[in-house]
Amino acid sequence: MFQATRRRLALWYTTITAILLLFFASGVYLYVRSTLIERVDDTLNHVVEVVRRSLVIELIDPHSEGGPLRVNIEASFRGNQATTEDDRIDIEWFSPTGELIWSTLEQPLDVPLHPNSNGETVRAGRWGSGGVGEWESGRGREDGKSGGDQEDREMRANKTLSSPPPSSTHPPIYPSPQNSLVLRQITQRIEVGHSVLGYLRVSHPWFEVTKPSREFFVDLALGIGAMVAAVGAIGWFLSGLAMEPVRESYQRLKQFTADASHELRSPIAVIQTNVQVALADPDPDPQSLLQHLRVVERLTRRLGRLVDDLLFLARQDSGIVQSRWRAIALDKLLQEVIEEQQTLSAEKGIQITLTVLPPNSIPAVSPSVFLDDQPDGRAAIALVPSQSPSDLWTLTADRDQLVRLFTNLVGNAVQYTPAQGQVSLELQRVGRVGGYALQVKVKDTGVGIPPDAIPHLFDRFYRVDPARSQTSNSGSGLGLAIAQAIVQNHQGQIQVESELNQGTTVTVTLPQREEGTG
Template sequence: MNTAANSVFQSMRRRLALWYAIVTAILLIVFATGFYLYVQTTLIDRIDDTIDHVAEVIERSLIRSNLIDLESDFSHNFSANAQAIDADHIDIDWFAPSGEILWTTNSNVESLQPREKGILQPVYRTVHLAEIEPLRQMTEPIVINGKLLGYLRIRHPWFEVTKPIKQLFLDLAIGTTLMVFVVLLCGWWLAGIAMEPVRESYQRLKQFTADASHELRNPIAVIQTNVQVALADPDPAIPRSQLETIERITRRLGRLIEDLLFLARHDGGSNNHRQDICNLSQILSEVMEEQAAIAQQKQIDLELMLPSSDLSVVGDRDRLGRLFTNLVSNAIAYTPTGGKVQVATQPLTSQNQVQIQVHDTGIGIPETELSQIFERFYRYQSSKNSKPSSKSKSANPATSGSGLGLAIAQAIAESHQGKIKADSKVGQGTTFTVSLPMSCIHF
């Protein structure tokens, strides 16, 4: 398999593996995010449950005290448990209905916020105090027998949430990254297995095309030779027009077989071309001379613009000639009468390349169709009529071209380590740009 075809399969394999890894990564991220939020919510609920339990114990204590000497009762009720409360890192503050602090287990007390006065339900929030770790805080109004006795505030350290959550985030990030990497490797391996039948089928198809084209060359040549002999010495019993039709069809079929064989060899990597120093200026001049008669019939102006010094490229002279013949003949075929076809060359010294542009004043191609014009047998059909009226891969629809002209041009350019692209505007014309490596030798 040649380098171009192998590159296509490798690109497909990479895309399959990448998509497999992306889908798996998305699923893993969704799962990890859900698990992270679940654990975070569970830890917060645990702290809130602890705060609720402490609040419930305090409320029961107040009820048992019969509402006598609240400050004394608080000291009495919590002095025995102060050590346990401190060990649990839980702080308790008791505020008067006016918001004044009455009792606390913490020397660094934050006053009751104005928005916390007059609340009817417990309010939970996370607070960040200067030089102190974040705290989970609950402020609750204490109402007994319809009378507001004050506000109870209970604080619990937030590190019991932040510490395990940070560790969980790190573990999930590392685990997900490693899993995506493993999935990418597995996807690459599975994509290779999946692509193998396609690769084998592609190889068999190329071999079949090459064999069929090769086997058809001889019978077509025999038919054409016999028809030409019959035309040279015509038989009155056989109409000459029929012989001419057969000769024209066999000639067209012969060109099609040659084109298919060329593309099959290109796909199979067996189309090694000669590596000679070619005078590009001379090749273009010869191509323009060959196409001059056809252009003259359609009253199309041919113009060749060459630099002051001849340019040279390394490659196969015949194939380069065929490349530009296909482009120029294609431009002539789809340029209306009285139009113009211009071929211009420009050396790109900084890139060590030479650029050749074939521009016509034809009807052009819609931008949506440009990506398909180099596909084999693709022919753009104009919406104005049923006949092909725009660029196609054939040289001329009037001669029922095979639709392989531009595909062959692209194959020749790529085999010379070059590139070809097309730019077009409907109603203004089309420009084909060929870039080829430039030889250091100048003629």
């Protein structure tokens, strides 16, 4: 399931990136192509201007002033010939009636005369070597550019206008559909006043655009292919990272479901067994029935606590817990928690003490709360009045949650401490970034916790079975998980330090906040 989801994520990453790259590359390609066309048109326009300025215009009748004008072909186009270079520019001069008079081409182009000063792309017949036919060789200029710079345009225009007359040593090959070339042309009408002197047509090979465009297209395709492959690999890696928390959450959910099912199944099975045994006895003994009912009642209370814990954790995870924030005196709250634990601690002869340390970390004599054995076997609480201001131990919190937090911690300490042991609580105000916090340490002299088990203490349903098998059968393994959830809800911290056969210390740090915040 996770591999299929990972493949889908990687595929989506790759597909979306490929589409974005395709749009980007298309825009870049069209921009580069249009730029190449503009540079070719600039070159042709520059050639037209150079040729137009070099035309020698004279009167048809030298003795008649104001008569009709003409262009002196010999003087205007003296020293021009067709060259054998691939990026050549050819010039054609037409009469006012559209007849070809002079051309650098060996053979006339099979292209109708169409005045156009903006540039147009036409397909013409292809002729033999040495003439226009060599434009289709595809070699182009070595730098792959079309002459957009002013200096380059002038050099090419002067080269076109300063070569010897055309040579006719190459026999023509007449155009055919299989023997054609594409040209970029500009045709301009030359006129003086209202008198048309003729038409000037300048042609440039179109491969100056197609060749670099084709090369650029190949480069873009290779680049996009490489980038898509890289994105696919990166997408596979990132999808793995994205799926890892989901995988861990899924595994935790499976484990949680299995543990919860086990915790619920065991007491339910025992309850069912006791009820079946009681019902199966045709002549039930009242004492036997009472024993069965006690077992059922005890297991029912256990199930109630377990369900209550599960509901609390579920609400905490979903964020629907509505905390009731108010000012609480933490020292008094801890005294109440100790009073509630006196029955169990008295049975085991465990002494519980509460020591309030002043802010300078020097132990104070007061207040001190401790449980001491009395002649009747019960524990009594002795209080010494505090000499510290009461507001030092006040914080804004949810009282019910804090009672549950410290009840769990003190109850665990009492449960896993041998008889005649000690459980001590220390309350201190400490400084921290952004203000002050109240720190509570719950220490016991119990069996301790193995080092390798400490990182898992806050996992749900986790028990340190090897060290506590004899005393852990009454818990569900949710106490510390609930404690951690409560501390996190109060934006605090909880830490556990322990040594085997020496004891355990749980440190809870809760920030002091303004009342009404949470």
